[in-house]
Amino acid sequence: MVSLRFPAATFPRLPPPRPPSRPAFAAALAAAAAAAAAAAASLTLTAKSAGRPPLPHPAPLWASISLADGAAFPAETSGGRRLLGVGLRRTTILGLKSIDVYAFGVYADDHDLRQLREKYQKLPVSQLKENAELINDALERDIRMTVRLQIVYGRLSIRSVRSAFEKSVGSRLLKFGGSDTHELLQSFVSLFKDEYKLPKGSVIELSRESSHVLKISIEGEELGSIQSKLLCKSILDLYIGDDPFDKNAKESVQENMASILKN
Secondary structure (H helix, E strand, O other), X not given: OXXXXXXXXXXXOXXXXXXXXXXXXXXXXXXXXXXXXXXXXXXXXXXOOOOXXXXXXXXXXXXXXXXXXXXXXXXXXXXXXXXXXXXXXXXXXXXXXXXXEEEXXXXXXXXXXXXXXXXXXXXXXXXXXXXXHHHHHHHHXXXXXXXXXXXXXXXXXXXXXXXXXXXXXXXXXXXHHOOOOHHHHHHHHOOOOOOOOOOOOOEEEEEEEHHHEEEEEEXXXXXXXXXXXXXXXXXXXXXXXXXXXXXXXXXXXXXXXXXXXXX
16 A cells, blocks of 8 residues: 655744744745755655555656655656556465565556546546546547556566466456457567566556557567557556556546546
């Protein structure tokens, strides 16, 4: 779980200080303003806390979002897609120990999202945040989106990633496309070749481009691309669908989508 966390301090009671001179007072105001700006620019999301409010609406362009495990997400990608929500992918080893495998951020193109305005413009934000049809439209429509994964588990191998995707993406392909999806799944997982290494901090990007083209990259190096609406939808469903890896992340994504549509 992820939540905003701000440093707190406790101060002893002191007698009221004498009012500072005008120059000193102006300097104090300037220092306070600078400190407030610095605090705002270093919003921290803590992955292990009990709850999490959503991201700002919309996420400010000057900010970046950091998770306690060290993963950081810019508010915008180089392609101009806006950060809508962040979360963690966890797994359990031998049914006993839960580990954080990677953190992820979900991004979308503002202009593409606004093609949904006509359908939803009459609904208030409060209803859009609870409207399952909004997420379904985001999955179905030709909206450019990126899921940015940052590895936080130091002993993760590319083979483990390939195996995990084969299971998770495979289940979504069966859900949306039926049984005749094995060849499509193999064309995706085969891109994650053994030659790639994934030390802690490595970044994998799964991007849906125009015309439902899935582009895959590791550390900025493109592994390949596959044009398939079904594959794009199946991958995005892992993060914002009915049974997402991180429910709080999905809620943040939907709330930020709603805010973009109303602004």
